[in-house]
Amino acid sequence: MAAATHEPLTRSVEDxxxxxxxxxxxxxxxxxxxxxxxxxxxxASVSGMIxxxxxxxxxxxxxxxxxxxxxxxxxxxxxxxRRHRIIxxxxxxxxxxxxxxxHQEAERLEHAVSDELIERMSVALGNPAADPHGDPIPxxxxxxxxxxxxxxxxxxxxxLVELRRVASEEPDRLRYLASVGLQPGATLMxxxxxxxxxxITLDVDGHECVIGHELAQSLFVGRSRSA
Amino acid sequence: MAAATHEPLTRSVEDxxxxxxxxxxxxxxxxxxxxxxxxxxxxASVSGMIxxxxxxxxxxxxxxxxxxxxxxxxxxxxxxxRRHRIIxxxxxxxxxxxxxxxHQEAERLEHAVSDELIERMSVALGNPAADPHGDPIPxxxxxxxxxxxxxxxxxxxxxLVELRRVASEEPDRLRYLASVGLQPGATLMxxxxxxxxxxITLDVDGHECVIGHELAQSLFVGRSRSA
DNA sequence: TTCGAGATTTAGGCCAACCTAAATCTGATC
DNA sequence: GATCAGATTTAGGTTGGCCTAAATCTCGAA
Numbered sequence: 001m002a003a004a005t006h007e008p009l010t011r012s013v014e015d016x017x018x019x020x021x022x023x024x025x026x027x028x029x030x031x032x033x034x035x036x037x038x039x040x041x042x043x044a045s046v047s048g049m050i051x052x053x054x055x056x057x058x059x060x061x062x063x064x065x066x067x068x069x070x071x072x073x074x075x076x077x078x079x080x081x082r083r084h085r086i087i088x089x090x091x092x093x094x095x096x097x098x099x100x101x102x103h104q105e106a107e108r109l110e111h112a113v114s115d116e117l118i119e120r121m122s123v124a125l126g127n128p129a130a131d132p133h134g135d136p137i138p139x140x141x142x143x144x145x146x147x148x149x150x151x152x153x154x155x156x157x158x159x160l161v162e163l164r165r166v167a168s169e170e171p172d173r174l175r176y177l178a179s180v181g182l183q184p185g186a187t188l189m190x191x192x193x194x195x196x197x198x199x200i201t202l203d204v205d206g207h208e209c210v211i212g213h214e215l216a217q218s219l220f221v222g223r224s225r226s227a
Numbered sequence: 228m229a230a231a232t233h234e235p236l237t238r239s240v241e242d243x244x245x246x247x248x249x250x251x252x253x254x255x256x257x258x259x260x261x262x263x264x265x266x267x268x269x270x271a272s273v274s275g276m277i278x279x280x281x282x283x284x285x286x287x288x289x290x291x292x293x294x295x296x297x298x299x300x301x302x303x304x305x306x307x308x309r310r311h312r313i314i315x316x317x318x319x320x321x322x323x324x325x326x327x328x329x330h331q332e333a334e335r336l337e338h339a340v341s342d343e344l345i346e347r348m349s350v351a352l353g354n355p356a357a358d359p360h361g362d363p364i365p366x367x368x369x370x371x372x373x374x375x376x377x378x379x380x381x382x383x384x385x386x387l388v389e390l391r392r393v394a395s396e397e398p399d400r401l402r403y404l405a406s407v408g409l410q411p412g413a414t415l416m417x418x419x420x421x422x423x424x425x426x427i428t429l430d431v432d433g434h435e436c437v438i439g440h441e442l443a444q445s446l447f448v449g450r451s452r453s454a
Numbered sequence: 455t456t457c458g459a460g461a462t463t464t465a466g467g468c469c470a471a472c473c474t475a476a477a478t479c480t481g482a483t484c
Numbered sequence: 485g486a487t488c489a490g491a492t493t494t495a496g497g498t499t500g501g502c503c504t505a506a507a508t509c510t511c512g513a514a
Contacts, residue, residue: 012471032492045472047493052470064479064492094321095347105341112339114332120322239501259462272502274463279500291462291509457514464507470500477494484487 011111014080015039016049017058020069021077029066075142082138083110083118085131090121092132099132099183100174133174134165134184134220149220152190152200153213160189161221168218180209182219238338241307242266243276244285247296248304256293302369309365310337310345312358317348319359326359326410327401360401361392361411361447376447379417379427380440387416388448395445407436409446 009017019038023030036046054061058073069077087106091097097105119140122128129145130136138144149164163186168174177183181204191201197213211219236244246265250257263273281288285300296304314333318324324332346367349355356372357363365371376391390413395401404410408431418428424440438446 010470033490041471042473043492044474044494049471051493091344095344095351097347101343105344108339108341109336112335114335116328117318117322117332120324124322237500260460268501269503270462271464271504276501278463455514457512458510459512460510462507462509465505466503467505468501468503471498473496473498475495475497477492479492480488480490482487482489484485 009076012049013053013058014076014111016046016053017069017073017077018080018084020059020067021074021081024068027068029062029068031066035067078138078142078144080110081144082140082142083113085135085137086118086121086125086128087113088131088133089125089128089137093125098175099178100171102132103169103171130165130184132184133167134163135167147220149222151217152202152219152221153216155190155221157190157192160187161223162187163219164222165220166218167220173215177219181205181207182209182211188221236303239276240280240285241303241338243273243280244296244300244304245307245311247286247294248301248308251295254295256289256295258293262294305365305369305371307337308371309367309369310340312362312364313345313348313352313355314340315358315360316352316355316364320352325402326405327398329359330396330398357392357411359411360394361390362394374447376449378444379429379446379448380443382417382448384417384419387414388450389414390446391449392447393445394447400442404446408432408434409436409438415448 016035016039019035020030023034023038032046032050033043035050036043039046050059050061050067053059053073054067057070058076059067060070061067084106087109088099088102091102091105092099122137122140128137136145136147147165150161152161152163155161163182163184165184166174166177166182168177182188186204188205189203191203191208193200199210199212200216201208201210203209243262243266246262247257250261250265259270259273259277262277263270266273277286277288277294280286280300281294284297285303286294287297288294311333314336315326315329318329318332319326349367355364363372363374374392377388379388379390382388390409390411392411393401393404393409395404409415413431415432416430418430418435420427426437426439427443428435428437430436
């Protein structure tokens with residue numbers, strides 16, 4: 001069934017696989033329209049590509065029901081995720097990029113780097129486990145840590161926690177967060193929640209700061225090491 | 228005539244322009260077949276692309292006579308040359324690459340990096356004037372030093388010179404040259420020339436070494452600083 | 455001055471990846 | 485269980501960039 005030939009994947013294919021991976025937590029199928037939305041393509045184009053990728057053995061497609069990655073597809077996707085996150089970490093660590101600007105750059109570079117370059121960057125960084133946003137980096141053999149941190153929106157008032165991951169790629173949002181000290185590693189205490197998905201008041205390293213509920217849902221925290 | 232619209236160029240177009248620049252020393256026209264040979268494409272494909280690039284105002288084409296870069300085309304080409312050479316220098320300087328392995332990597336990356344990344348790499352390197360092979364790097368405003376070094380094949384016996392540039396991209400050849408100490412910066416003395424384009428005997432930093440005439444034509448030297 | 459080899463261009467196709475418009479399917483709601 | 489909105493797929497078209505084969509041009513040599 002699946003063509004075992006390992007021809008290099010095109011940039012488009014790499015993008016599709018990465019996006020499908022991102023849309024399938026716990027391996028649930030991803031829908032055509034979600035993929036189309038993420039890639040900013042028409043649903044018809046995505047439908048066509050899905051057909052081709054299924055024939056190549058990279059996807060499992062149940063018409064009208066959605067797609068899942070096959071083991072081959074998942075490997076290819078994780079390879080791209082590793083590349084993306086290593087590149088982000090490298091640009092921040094060695095070339096003075098801010099965490100808000102690296103996504104765009106990595107999005108292009110991830111298709112152009114060799115495996116060797118990624119491994120050299122990884123070594124230069126000390127084989128990091130997470131990128132600048134706290135997202136886990138798959139290892140060279142494509143194992144990825146399953147993390148289960150808590151969204152800040154669910155932390156009770158009075159708890160002292162450490163920010164572990166910021167789930168956003170929007171430069172504006174990231175710049176704002178950095179400006180109030182909300183970057184991975186920051187220690188913070190929840191001071192109060194307003195009801196009805198209202199804003200949350202925090203103490204971040206000694207500064208008081210109020211953020212919206214929606215933003216708090218994209219901040220993931222773990223128990224503070226200093227607690 | 229020339230469409231002034233500055234749409235981003237495709238990878239293919241970038242490659243064509245860079246190759247045409249490389250084939251036009253002193254602005255002499257490049258032939259369809261030379262371009263085809265360098266890009267490993269059919270002459271018919273090149274002919275078609277030449278037509279499109281002329282219409283875009285990047286090339287001046289005289290049918291059956293060859294092409295030259297327009298000022299726009301030359302700027303785009305030099306931008307790629309700068310990218311390529313900065314990337315090579317960066318990979319050698321910061322990521323432990325050997326000078327024999329960087330060409331291939333740079334060939335892909337040059338299409339994916341942003342201007343910002345190139346400038347950051349350049350700054351990290353101290354705005355170098357030459358890449359690891361001794362090729363001059365165009366400045367950020369795309370000025371390129373016109374160098375006129377002497378091929379080693381034309382240096383008289385007895386002269387003490389410094390190796391400035393190695394005009395080759397072949398990994399095997401570069402590895403061999405490095406193994407005998409023939410890298411930019413090396414000081415060497417020509418001991419003897421065999422007649423009829425025969426081999427040349429050198430003293431490289433104290434070691435004797437014999438190289439063929441053809442290889443000597445791709446080694447460029449200047450007057451030794453220590454002379 | 456003519457001829458022909460070799461270079462170049464034209465003609466006609468192919469493929470990946472996108473598009474819009476039209477047809478078809480699905481599932482929640484009445 | 486019929487209906488319909490919205491999701492999905494199919495149909496048909498475009499573009500960039502490549503190909504081979506055929507036509508055409510050029511220029512040096514006879």
